Amino acid sequence: MADAVSEAEARRTVETVWRLESARIVASMARLVRDVGLAEELVQDALVAALQDWPRLGVPENPGGWLMLTAKHRAIDRLRRNDRLDDKVAQLGQDVAERRRTAIHDGTGDFDAVIDHEDLTDDVLRLIFIACHPVLPTPSRIALTLRLLGGLTTEEIARAFMVAEPTIAQRIVRAKKTLGERQIPFELPSQPERAERLGSVLEVVYLIFNEGYSATVGDDLLRPELCQEALRLGRMLAELAPGEPEVHGLVALMEIQASRFRARVDPTGRPITLSDQNRGRWDQLLIRRGFTALLRARNLNAPIGPYVLQAAIAACHAQARRAEDTNWEQIATLYQTLLQVAPSPVARLNHAVAVSMTAGPAVGLNMVDELTGHSALRNYHLLPAVRGDLLAKLGRMDEARVEFERAAELTRNAPEREVLLRRAYACTAGPG
């Protein structure tokens, strides 16, 4: 048995282990009790038990295994109380009680002894699918995913999204309730539902990434911890579902975008555009990882999806050692393909930018003007920002200034607003 530790130390260990193991523990409990809400509750009980026991008995040799066993024990107690005891559960109960006696605090309580590895991979994947289930509103999917798969506290999620803590707590409670009421099964979706369900998972991960990469509100442009979390989820997903090209596409896209982290803001926190970034500061390790993920996607020989295409565009930028080396023709072609696969006004806007780089700002401006009436872009600050940029290139400074001012008005991110206002001001000083 380990030595007694201080309460603070025990708490730290419990928190650390929870962050590392929450996905696996909750997933395997969810398979046992077939209810994600109940599974999380049981695991929370186990965490409370750890906080009580560990200061007195010491931190067990294998803290993750301890939490898993304790949660399982609680599940069995619960199932017994609920009078739903069948042979399988009885067997499991004996099994767990036995191992618990011999292994729990003497070091042989190996995590591996209490879990089934092959099932676990699928359990974690099931947990991701259920947390991102389309019956839940998107903000709830995000909160539940960060909570169950990331082990983040409601406070951490609230801080990252600049939302009040009770709001997040409520989202999570409601989401778990909905999953229970609608009796959403804890299983891997099969065809033809699978593509849509996977799409929802990828969307949630990418939304988390984007909120970290280009925060919609607040004083910081970047929230690295959200990007890290999304990358971790994506990398995890790539190993859990290696046969899905779009998973690798998303991972590639995130790795390559994250490689520009260091170059994206100046020392005062203001954003630096892609063309002005110091490319020597791009993280080559992440770029390489992104290219590897893109290759994995391509080697699957499946039809190309939107994430793979966006990753291919990101890869084009990553390959250009100087901004002027960028292969804009190839990027424009990729956007055109993207528009066929997944048409969206934002992709059209980006396509217009790429075209303007080869065919000139006037052509780009015409394409952008076709988008100005689009309802989905009405409050999208990058539409006037792009228009302003193209107008400035054409020397139409007065019009450009109005566009930059409009963009500054629309963005809710402080550093971005400052840059836009500077550009608006520059327009009054004369061309260029």
Next chain:
Amino acid sequence: MRFLMTTNGGGPAPTPELYAEMGRFVEEMTKAGVLLASGGLDPNGTHFSATSGQVTLTDGPYTEAKESIVSFALIEARTQDEAIELAKRFWKVVGDGEGDMRQVYGPAD
């Protein structure tokens, strides 16, 4: 936060069982999205020392195997506590030996 974990030479020679177990550990860390890169190093290296513009080379092997790094793993963790917990697991797999863990400064530090 990124951390570089390194192991030093001089430990017991790895057995096939250790290789298998290490393979599984590496797979698990990859699955958890934690491991960014890893590799082994030839203990026979070249030592450099530079003084006043004068570069001197010394070929390995070095006298103390215990002092030279023979493998590394670059991991990404959310906190130092997490990294330490992961490193502990690593050392449980390795058994006897020595090594270090250092934070690699990134954009957020």
